[in-house]
Structure formats: C-alpha cells, structure tokens
Amino acid sequence: MTAARATVAVIGGGITGLAIAFQLLTRGVHDVVVLERGQMGGQAMIAYAGLLSIPGTGRLDDPLSSLGMASLARFPDLVADLRERSGVDPELRPTGALYLAMTADEEAALRAWLPTLQAYDARCRWVDQYELRELEPAVSPLFRGAVLAPFEWQVLSPRLVQAYARALVLGGGRILEGTEVTGVEAHGDQVVGIDTSAGRIAVERVVLAAGAWCGVLGPRLFGVDVPVGPLRGQLLRFEARELRLRHSLYRGELYIAQKADGTVAIGSTEEAATFDRRPTGAGVRSLATFATDTVPALEHAVFLEALAGLRPLASDGLPLLGQLPGWRNVWIAAGHARNGVLLSTITGVVMAECILGATPTVDLHPFDPARLVRRYGARDRSA
Numbered sequence: 001m002t003a004a005r006a007t008v009a010v011i012g013g014g015i016t017g018l019a020i021a022f023q024l025l026t027r028g029v030h031d032v033v034v035l036e037r038g039q040m041g042g043q044a045m046i047a048y049a050g051l052l053s054i055p056g057t058g059r060l061d062d063p064l065s066s067l068g069m070a071s072l073a074r075f076p077d078l079v080a081d082l083r084e085r086s087g088v089d090p091e092l093r094p095t096g097a098l099y100l101a102m103t104a105d106e107e108a109a110l111r112a113w114l115p116t117l118q119a120y121d122a123r124c125r126w127v128d129q130y131e132l133r134e135l136e137p138a139v140s141p142l143f144r145g146a147v148l149a150p151f152e153w154q155v156l157s158p159r160l161v162q163a164y165a166r167a168l169v170l171g172g173g174r175i176l177e178g179t180e181v182t183g184v185e186a187h188g189d190q191v192v193g194i195d196t197s198a199g200r201i202a203v204e205r206v207v208l209a210a211g212a213w214c215g216v217l218g219p220r221l222f223g224v225d226v227p228v229g230p231l232r233g234q235l236l237r238f239e240a241r242e243l244r245l246r247h248s249l250y251r252g253e254l255y256i257a258q259k260a261d262g263t264v265a266i267g268s269t270e271e272a273a274t275f276d277r278r279p280t281g282a283g284v285r286s287l288a289t290f291a292t293d294t295v296p297a298l299e300h301a302v303f304l305e306a307l308a309g310l311r312p313l314a315s316d317g318l319p320l321l322g323q324l325p326g327w328r329n330v331w332i333a334a335g336h337a338r339n340g341v342l343l344s345t346i347t348g349v350v351m352a353e354c355i356l357g358a359t360p361t362v363d364l365h366p367f368d369p370a371r372l373v374r375r376y377g378a379r380d381r382s383a
C-alpha cells in the first residue's frame with residue numbers, strides 16, 4: 001500500500017475531487033490522496049465541449065447562477081497557475097456563445113431572457129439574421145437571430161483534468177487509480193480509516209466526491225441518505241477541419257462547440273436514472289439531426305465517436321457543498337449536474353476553505369448538504 005496514511009483522502013477522482021485536492025495542496029496540505037476506482041477524470045473526460053456557460057436561470061438572485069459566475073471569473077488565473085505548475089494547457093478560450101432562435105416562440109423566449117443576461121454583462125445583445133450570418137456563416141440561414149453572450153468561454157475538459165492531476169502529483173499529492181473505496185473505520189462521529197481494494201489508509205479528514213455514485217456510497221459508508229443520482233448525457237464528436245465556428249452554439253439544451261484542433265463536440269442529451277454509460281441509437285440520432293439542422297456543413301464532417309456519461313444530479317438540482325451531516329471530519333461535494341467543469345474552480349476553493357476551517361469566500365448556505373442529506377440508521381461499512 002503506497003498511501004497508508006493521509007491528512008485528507010478524497011473519494012472520487014473526477015474533476016471535482018481533483019480540484020479540491022489541488023486547492024488543498026496550494027494551501028499547504030501536501031499529504032492529500034485521491035482514491036479513484038477507475039481512471040481519473042470521471043465524466044469530465046468526455047465533456048469535450050467544455051462549455052463555461054451561465055448555469056441556472058441567470059438571475060442575479062439565483063444561487064446557482066452566482067456560483068457559476070464566481071467560478072467562471074476564476075478560470076483565467078487558475079488556468080495560468082495550472083499551466084505553470086503542470087506544463088499542460090487546458091485551452092481556455094473566450095469564444096462567447098450564441099443562443100439561436102429558429103421559431104418566433106424561440107425568439108420571444110430568448111428576448112425575454114436577454115435583460116437577465118445583461119444584468120451580468122451589458123455586452124449581451126440580440127443579433128438579427130444578417131449579423132448572425134456575418135458572425136457564423138456556417139449556421140443555417142433558417143435561424144432568425146440569436147442572443148450573443150460574449151462572456152461565455154470554453155475549455156478543453158480532458159486537458160483541464162490532466163493539468164489538475166499533473167500539478168497535484170508534481171506538488172506531492174497522490175492519485176491512486178484502480179482503487180475502490182469499500183468501507184470506513186469510525187470512532188464515534190469521526191472517520192479514522194478508509195478501506196480500499198488496495199488496503200486500509202489512516203486518515204484525518206475525508207471528502208466524498210464520487211459524483212453520481214454518492215447516492216450509493218452515502219448509505220453504505222456513512223449511514224446517510226444522499227439524494228444524488230445519475231443524469232445520463234450523450235455527446236458526439238466529429239472532425240471538421242475546414243469548418244470554422246467561432247462561438248459556442250446553443251439551441252435549448254443542445255449545443256455545438258468546435259475545439260482548437262478542428263474537432264466538433266455536439267451535446268448533450270438528458271436521460272434520468274440509469275448507470276449505463278453506453279450511447280443509444282435515439283441519442284445519437286437526435287444529436288446528429290440537431291447538428292446538421294444547425295450547421296448543414298456537418299453533413300460532410302467525419303464522425304469520430306459517440307460517448308455517454310453520468311452527470312451527478314441532486315434531487316433539488318443544486319450541488320451539495322459542505323460538511324456531511326452527522327460527521328465531524330467528512331465533507332461532501334457532489335451534484336454538479338451539467339456544470340461540473342464550470343463549477344470545478346469555485347468548488348475546489350470553497351471546499352478547501354471548509355475543510356481547513358476557513359470561512360468560504362462565497363455564501364454556501366443554498367448548497368448546504370443538510371438541506372437534503374438524512375441520517376439513515378446503522379452503518380453498513382462494506383460497499
């Protein structure tokens with residue numbers, strides 16, 4: 001066993017767990033270990049669009065929107081820091097986004113939303129079909145206009161994961177892949193050890209960051225009911241080097257994003273309550289139809305792959321960020337749903353602050369796990 005002792009053990013090596021471990025490291029906690037039963041990166045390894053877009057309603061009083069904007073604002077400094085520490089470039093790009101309208105109803109809904117976006121950024125505006133054609137000539141002429149949101153960015157999510165992981169390991173942290181957490185040893189309300197498929201690790205503090213699996217691990221490891229489950233999403237990738245899309249393109253929940261290497265990501269479906277990570281015929285068909293309806297030139301693009309992942313969704317749609325009820329030295333960060341890449345920056349920061357006993361830099365009350373997590377009865381410590 002290479003990690004028989006750790007100051008902080010993070011259960012789950014997705015982007016949430018890695019971001020928390022990295023922020024702990026930058027605050028002096030070098031003895032941090034990330035335990036991942038598969039390969040690090042989790043769902044972020046397929047979130048190729050890497051959209052850093054405003055979550056929630058976008059209203060100033062929407063806690064999820066505020067959290068998202070706080071996270072977005074930190075990306076430039078974080079990425080510069082990660083690049084320097086790791087030598088890996090996560091490809092942060094200020095692409096801006098276009099929210100497209102084809103029908104009169106879509107236009108009315110987007111125009112009604114515009115003042116909300118303008119409260120965040122006065123540059124947001126409606127562009128008519130002529131300007132749309134100038135901004136994005138490849139978009140279908142059937143669209144009547146779009147809302148332009150210049151503040152939205154893109155990142156290359158798998159690269160962001162690699163940057164976090166490399167910076168973490170180079171700084172002295174540990175990532176144990178292929179290591180499943182199977183149980184915990186507790187003294188009263190304190191966890192003192194974690195049982196894994198590679199042996200036991202003595203720990204001082206624990207973070208549960210196991211994504212959609214928190215709903216399974218909560219009862220099994222900690223005797224709490226954690227209402228977080230999987231929201232499956234599918235995504236297609238094409239190669240289209242002759243195409244040049246400058247913005248992220250949205251229509252409703254679906255989007256198209258071209259990356260610096262010319263590949264194009266088309267996402268993403270929403271399918272509730274399944275742990276199956278295989279793409280389906282219906283998912284592929286709906287995304288391919290949306291892609292070619294929106295950017296007809298994609299008819300000629302080379303199909304690369306279809307992917308599916310499990311977004312962690314809490315029962316009220318908001319992330320859980322804070323102490324796990326009933327436990328003195330366990331914290332949880334889960335339920336980031338469609339926004340886990342965007343929220344990774346602020347999540348890492350506020351969770352490190354909580355774990356180290358500092359006051360979080362943003363108000364975490366709306367995300368308090370105690371609003372949803374219930375103590376469950378006697379703990380069964382084998383997962």
Ligand SMILES: Cc1cc2nc3c(=O)[nH]c(=O)nc-3n(C[C@H](O)[C@H](O)[C@H](O)COP(=O)(O)OP(=O)(O)OC[C@H]3O[C@@H](n4cnc5c(N)ncnc54)[C@H](O)[C@@H]3O)c2cc1C
Pocket residue numbers: 011012013014015016017035036037038039040041042043044045046047048049050051052179180181182209210211212213217232233234235267268307308309310311312333334335336337338339340341342343383
């Ligand atoms: C198709 C798709 C596109 C997306 N696009 C975007 C986007 O453009 N922008 C954005 O912000 N977000 C996007 N997301 C959402 C984002 O990817 C997720 O919110 C985020 O990756 C969740 O990260 P996580 O670390 O919380 O969970 P996960 O990535 O699920 O990580 C949890 C990890 O815990 C591990 N684990 C589980 N049980 C155990 C155990 N017993 N022991 C050890 N390890 C365990 C799992 O193997 C997993 O690796 C997208 C998601 C999908 C599916």
